[in-house]
Amino acid sequence: MKILMLTCQYMPDVFGGAEKQCGRVSKGIQAQNLDVQILTSRQKIAGKAKEVMNDVPVTRLYSPVGPDLLGRWLPFSIYWLLRVLIWAAFNKNSFDIIHCHQGKFGAFVGCCIARLFNKPILIKVGNSNQFMDFNALKAKKVVGPLMAKFVLNTNPTVVAISDVIAKNCKAFGFKHIVNIPNSIDKSLLSSDYTEIKSVDSSKLNLFYHGRLEQIKKVDVLMESFALLACKNEQVHFHLIGSGSCLEPAKKYITANNLQNRVTFYGEVQDPVNFIRQFDIFVNASEAEGFSNSLLEALLAGKVLVSTPVSGASDAIFTEKNGYIAPGFSAQDITKATELGIKLHNQNKGEVAAFSEQLINANFTVDVIAKEYVKLYKKLYGAS
Known part of the structure; x- marks a missing residue:
């Protein structure tokens, strides 16, 4: 199986919790003999378009600002979405499963890929309650509710990193929810x-x-x-x-x-x-x-x-x-x-x-990676 990790921004541009987890889990899953690659953005036009970080290939598609900001930066978000869709069209055979880190704009982008190229998708949710990823996406004016509804109708598998988030996702309307916590190396x-x-x-x-x-x-x-x-x-x-x-x-x-x-x-x-x-x-x-x-x-x-x-x-x-x-x-x-x-x-x-x-x-990377591999196999077998 070939896994596409999709995250709107990545280290070292952003060094938050979601980015740390993306890096740890990607390396851990690759150690389980799966093919893993990370697709993200870069804000410097002269920055590296391709590199290898922690033994995992990273592709960075240029966007002048972070593509997940939306709001008055919506044109840049749309620009990055188009770039991702073009990349996916040329590289659709390089991945079998889409793994989105955070359920915000990146989840909408991932669901667009999943629908266009008939790929299974899972979305890891990174926050809870009123700040829960899909609540945050839905709160964005005009386009937010439409994007959130699109994601929900795509019927993805949602990964909740805590019981609280699992309840939040169920209340939002998701049907396929799996509990897998964050990892530590x-x-x-x-x-x-x-x-x-x-x-x-x-x-x-x-x-x-x-x-x-x-x-x-x-x-x-x-x-x-x-x-x-x-x-x-x-x-x-x-x-x-x-x-x-x-x-x-x-x-x-x-x-x-x-x-x-x-x-x-x-x-x-x-x-x-x-x-x-x-x-x-x-x-x-x-x-x-x-x-x-x-x-x-x-x-x-x-x-x-x-x-x-x-x-x-x-x-x-x-x-x-x-x-x-x-x-x-x-x-x-x-x-x-x-x-x-x-x-x-x-x-x-x-x-x-x-x-x-x-x-x-x-919570070790090895334990969490194995849980994701089990989930990938289930999704891949059902696709």
């Missing part, structure tokens, strides 16, 4: 990493790493830490990443005179090994699909604290490796973090061992 853990000397190991080092955007509720995260800092002199917070919420977070910390108790790092090259020196992962996000940051903290064996977002209950088990806050407020997160601190102080060794077993059973 255990080789990301280096055997010779060195800790940063500036981190005070006598402190309780809380951290968050990832995109610092509004949906991640960095403001609530900082408010929660401020509440915790008033109660516990031992805590220090480490914020790793960049985005539009970084500067407001810095201003909030300065205004509350907590400059000596929060460290801002910006983006780091090797986040998985970087976070190994800290103690407790804290996530205040209001919506997720299945957080890559959460999976990376799970891999690092850290105590986990999160709001009750999609994917949290799949990775966090109360009193085993962390706590899920009862709600999304700073007070809720603070209470859950206090429980996480107790767990870290009492059982951090057992936490790491439990999380390792959980990853080995459910």
Whole structure:
């Protein structure tokens, strides 16, 4: 079987969770002796049209802006759609199954290919509830509802990365839903990493790493830490990443005179090994699909604290490796973090061992790749 991975944008142009998962799963599926290629866009006309990344061939079709933006950029989206359809016409024998990463505009493009060339298609959904991919697509003015209806009528197989997303997709009207979670690559853990000397190991080092955007509720995260800092002199917070919420977070910390108790790092090259020196992962996000940051903290064996977002209950088990806050407020997160601190102080060794077993059973690239291969075989046999 030959698999076409379709994603509107890809690394290194965009380095988000969907792009990371596309790369990991593509390499993992190729290791299962399937032929895999990635089709995406590029925004630089002089950029590479073809290359190999992590042993997987990548084809990039030029689009002046990201093709999934729609709105006032709709002409560019249509332009990329036409380029993809022309590419598919000339290369229809190079793929048997279409695998779309995210159920937004890329899913509409994938369904156009599937209908034109009679190919089976699966769409992996990357977010939940009001932010669920198909809800986001439908919310786009004028064309969004039409595109969402087209995708639904194509009757694709939808891959839900959590139970919450599976329920969202069923409510939207999809009939063929399969649960396959996100993966994590255990080789990301280096055997010779060195800790940063500036981190005070006598402190309780809380951290968050990832995109610092509004949906991640960095403001609530900082408010929660401020509440915790008033109660516990031992805590220090480490914020790793960049985005539009970084500067407001810095201003909030300065205004509350907590400059000596929060460290801002910006983006780091090797986040998985970087976070190994800290103690407790804290996530205040209001919506997720299945957080890559959460999976990376799970891999690092850290105590986990999160709001009750999609994917949290799949990775966090109360009193085993962390706590899920009862709600999304700073007070809720603070209470859950206090429980996480107790767990870290009492059982951090057992936490790491439990999380390792959980990853080995459910989330390794090899485990997830095999689940996708089973699904591909089912779709290919039915086509």
